[in-house]
Each structure stands twice: as structure tokens, then as C-alpha cells.
Amino acid sequence: MPLLQIEDDGFRLDGVPFRILSGGLHYFRVHPDLWADRLHKARLMGLNTVETYVPWNLHQPRPDEFRTDDGLDLGRFLDLAAAEGLHVLLRPGPYICAEWEGGGLPSWLLADPSMRLRSRHPRFLAAVDDYFSRLLPPLHDRLATRGGPVLAVQVENEYGAYGDDTAYLEHLADSLRRHGVDVPLFTCDQPADLERGALPGVLTTANFGSRSAAHLATLRTARPAGPLLCTEFWIGWFDRWGGNHVVRGAEQASQELDELLATGASVNFYMFHGGTNFGFMNGANDKHTYRPTVTSYDYDAPLDEAGDPTEKFAAFREVIAKYAPVPEELPPARAPKFSLEAVRLTESIGLLDAAPVLGDAVAARRPLTMEELGQDYGFVLYETELPDAGPALLEPEQVRDRAQVFLDGQPVGVLEREGHEHALTFAVPRPGAVLTVLVENQGRVNYGEAIHDRKGLPGRVLFNGSPLEGWTSRPLPLTALEDLAFGTGAATPTGPAFHRGTFDADRPADTFLHLDGWRKGSVWVNGFALGRYWSRGPQRSLYVPGPVLRRGANEIVVLELHAPGREREVAFRAVPDLGPVED
Structure with missing residues (x-):
């Protein structure tokens, strides 16, 4: 050269x-x-x-x-x-x-x-x-x-x-x-x-x-x-x-x-x-x-x-071409795509139930950040017992970046960094009730001084004005999902859950996964992590590279953080939907 x-x-x-x-x-x-x-x-x-x-x-x-x-x-x-x-x-x-x-x-x-x-x-x-x-x-x-x-x-x-x-x-x-x-x-x-x-x-x-x-x-x-x-x-x-x-x-x-x-x-x-x-x-x-x-x-x-x-x-x-020679050859206008409607995800397991096989809990006086846990991406699951029954005010000093809060396994609210949210109220039914907080790293800041962006629950967490102590912090990097024990129960799990389905492909061509009616989560096809989806938009489909698919049987796993779409169905379509356009 x-x-x-x-x-x-x-x-x-x-x-x-x-x-x-x-x-x-x-x-x-x-x-x-x-x-x-x-x-x-x-x-x-x-x-x-x-x-x-x-x-x-x-x-x-x-x-x-x-x-x-x-x-x-x-x-x-x-x-x-x-x-x-x-x-x-x-x-x-x-x-x-x-x-x-x-x-x-x-x-x-x-x-x-x-x-x-x-x-x-x-x-x-x-x-x-x-x-x-x-x-x-x-x-x-x-x-x-x-x-x-x-x-x-x-x-x-x-x-x-x-x-x-x-x-x-x-x-x-x-x-x-x-x-x-x-x-x-x-x-x-x-x-x-x-x-x-x-x-x-x-x-x-x-x-x-x-x-x-x-x-x-x-x-x-x-x-x-x-x-x-x-x-x-x-x-x-x-x-x-x-x-x-x-x-x-x-x-x-x-x-x-x-x-x-x-x-x-x-x-x-x-x-x-x-x-x-x-x-x-x-x-x-x-x-x-x-x-x-x-x-x-x-x-x-x-x-x-x-x-x-x-x-x-x-x-x-x-x-x-006005300034330099260009080749005579032109690329094809559009490569063929794979399409398949109504792929049903018939197997499920709740994330809170599956957590022990996804990461080991670490005990500490306060919640540990992802970085302290040696974790790069994904989620952290925090748990502690609440000391008192009655009206409760929960105040995490920082939420990095989105926290779903549960009491004895039942959802009581969401705190989002994007909305500058730092407080949540709910009623505690009994002393010793288990507080669970699932925190998603939605992406570390990539520009400016805010790149010093530690994830999880940095700082103190207050309960009715006093620091909550005695936590476990469980890293959930979600780099391997093969040990999940999926079940085929008729009832659709509520709250964060993994949903699994299979489908046949006649060829390994590019396609776009559409999750109509699903709310927020991440997707894997044949173990390949496609990325995040969110009904907030604008993006309404996920690109699936052709080499990820296999001729014949394929697997899809969706982690839905709230409620899956109707009939737990997804679709593979030939065209993407990146949302309404802003010029």
C-alpha cells in the first residue's frame, strides 16, 4: 500500500x-x-x-x-x-x-x-x-x-x-x-x-x-x-x-x-x-x-x-463522480428479506424467579454499583427487608438509570433517571417485607463530563428519612440464558419475565423483528443479542442480521419488563419501522 x-x-x-x-x-x-x-x-x-x-x-x-x-x-x-x-x-x-x-x-x-x-x-x-x-x-x-x-x-x-x-x-x-x-x-x-x-x-x-x-x-x-x-x-x-x-x-x-x-x-x-x-x-x-x-x-x-x-x-x-472516478458496478437495490408473521412465544419464566441462576447475590451494608460488582451492562437486582409496616417513602439518592420497585414480589412503581425521579410512596403490609429493586443500565453517557457514569443505585437509599442498610446486590449481565428453566403455563407472567419461542426459517436472510404491543425489554435470537426495544419509540423494530438465522429451527427469547404483546406474539417483516420522522 x-x-x-x-x-x-x-x-x-x-x-x-x-x-x-x-x-x-x-x-x-x-x-x-x-x-x-x-x-x-x-x-x-x-x-x-x-x-x-x-x-x-x-x-x-x-x-x-x-x-x-x-x-x-x-x-x-x-x-x-x-x-x-x-x-x-x-x-x-x-x-x-x-x-x-x-x-x-x-x-x-x-x-x-x-x-x-x-x-x-x-x-x-x-x-x-x-x-x-x-x-x-x-x-x-x-x-x-x-x-x-x-x-x-x-x-x-x-x-x-x-x-x-x-x-x-x-x-x-x-x-x-x-x-x-x-x-x-x-x-x-x-x-x-x-x-x-x-x-x-x-x-x-x-x-x-x-x-x-x-x-x-x-x-x-x-x-x-x-x-x-x-x-x-x-x-x-x-x-x-x-x-x-x-x-x-x-x-x-x-x-x-x-x-x-x-x-x-x-x-x-x-x-x-x-x-x-x-x-x-x-x-x-x-x-x-x-x-x-x-x-x-x-x-x-x-x-x-x-x-x-x-x-x-x-x-x-x-x-x-464529478471529482473522482467511480466504479461502473452498482450494488443491488435491496437484498431479499425473511418474513414470518405471528411467531408465538409459548414458554416463560419470571425474572425474579430466575435471578439465582443469572447471577450471585453479594451482601453489603448499602447497594453496590455495577462497577463495584465487576459488571459492565445489563441489570442489578437489589433486595433488603423493610423495618416497619405502614406508609413508606423510598428515596434513592441516585437512580442509574431506571428502577422497577417491588414489595414482596408485587410491583409498586418505577423511578426513571430521565424524569429526575427520586421518590416513591407505597404502603408496607408488615415488618420484614422484602423490597426488591431491579435497576437497568440504559447506556453509559458517551459525551461530556457526565461520562463518569456509574450504574445501579449509587449513594444512599432512604426509607422514611433514614438510611436503609443490609442489602444484597445481584448482578444480572444476561450474557448467558441457557440455564433458564422455561415453563409452558397457560397464564402469562406479569412483571419482568423471559418469553421463549421457536420458528422455522427457509433461509438465513436479513429481517426486522416487530414487537407490536410489547412495552420494554431486550431480545436474543439464537443467543445473539439484538438490543433493546421500547414502546416509547421512535424505533419500533429491531434489525436481525441474516447470519444470525439458521435454516430450519430457530429460537427467540424476549425479556419483557412489564407486559408482553397480545398472545405473546412477535413478527419478522421485510421492512423496518424506525418511527415518525423529524427532518
């Missing part, structure tokens, strides 16, 4: 003028069996490069464990990009934002109560250096200096929106170099934050989604010489629960792209293909009100969540 050179008048590739035409494609948001398809379609739109973040929290789930298997085989993804003739911009963090759980930072960092993320806190820097030492050496052969596809590597991510500690960025750059990165480095920031997030001797790039000429002029003022690159050209946006589905018209977006390319600048679309926040990996924002991101990361991108070209794909391809 040629080497990228940064010159006063622009990029060169082995001495030849070069424009980066790139698109965001996060390998960890796409089923690995579909990587080659998505990369091929990137080239067919006219791209010569793809960009990906690296999620530290998935690769290093524990300090002594590092994963590069299956969907985390970054080396294989880079090799597939190279085989497709694509270059790569690599963005390893340590912080990535990306509307991803915790901005990609591992939850175990927050087990240290003094931890200051994205800073020169000694234990944070030591953890980052260890992460780079595990991630980077196996990737050396994928760097352009050794014939690989990786042209350049990013230092941190939009740091100027968070801080201005140049010494912190210098440490990260030095660590990247120490661990073998010998291709150009770059930073990216929004135009107003360029100087705060810049690093001497490192290429400065900008992020924006409109007014290209004006924003590039700001970048040129900050850096009078060197290439112009928009590292995140926002051509869509993400959705949050309780909002609308955000779209950006193809005509407007393509006009903005034309304006950008007319300046001679390079570009990376954010996103070319968004993919999915599978499992529990969506992030959240908290600008005085907590707002979790939905499961779909469709992003209104040129390639939709199922990898099908959209109107934007054709419009962008047409604009790119």
Missing part, C-alpha cells in the same frame, strides 16, 4: 496528489459475516477509504482480558478493506464518543472512585498504555508503512469539546508511537474547539455537517498550510428514546457534499453505514437530562441498517 504524506498543499500518496474520500463503517456495529459486503459497497459509491473507531470497552472487558475474536477481529476487518482496495483511517481512542456505551471507555475504570477519565490521572494513563500495548502490535503489518491499508491514526477524539490539556494529548501521541504507530497522526474537533484539541506536529482536522466553505475557512485560519480534511461530515444523525427518527434529505446533504469537495478538501462521511448498537451497547447523553440512544444506528446513512443503498447513496455517488 502507498504511504500518506502531509504536505503544505495537501495530501500525497507516494508523491501523487491524493484526496481522501472516506466513509465511517464501524466493524463492531456490523455482523462480521457482512463486513465484506459493506466494504464492497463503500467502494461502489466511489470511496477510496473507510474509517472506523475501536471500542476499548469491548476489546478489553476486564483489565487482564483482551479480545480479538469473532466480531472483534479488527485485523480481519482491515485485511478485508485492503482486499477491496480501500485505505483505512483508524480511530483507536481511548475515547471514541460514537453514541457508544461510555464513549468506548471500559466500565471497570469507574470501579476506582478517584478515577478521572480523559485526563492525566496516573491510573487512567496506565490503563490506556496497557490497552495500546495489547491493541497495536498485532496491527503493525496493517499499517501503510508495512504494506497495510491504515493510512493514518487519530489521537483521542474531539478532545477540545472536553478539555485543553495538551500534555494529555502528547502522552497519547507518544504512547501510540511507542507502540509502533509510524503513520501520520491526526486530531479532530468541531471548528470552535480546534485550538483546544490540537496537538503541535499533528494534523488538525474539523468535524461539521453544513456550511462547509465557512468551516473549512476556519480550519485554514487555524492552520494556514496543510491538507483540509473534514473527519466527520455529518450527513445524518442518531435517535434517542422518546424522540423522533431524524433524517436529512438526500438533496440537501449532496449539495453540502458538493460544496465541500469543490474546495478541494478531503472528507469522511459520518456515517457511510451506521449499523446497530447490538445488545446493551447504546450510549446516552446527559446535558442536565439523561437521554439514552436507541438500538438502531441507521443514522440516515447512504447504506441503511440492513446494508441496502438509499437515495443518499445514489446522490452522493453522483457528486463524487
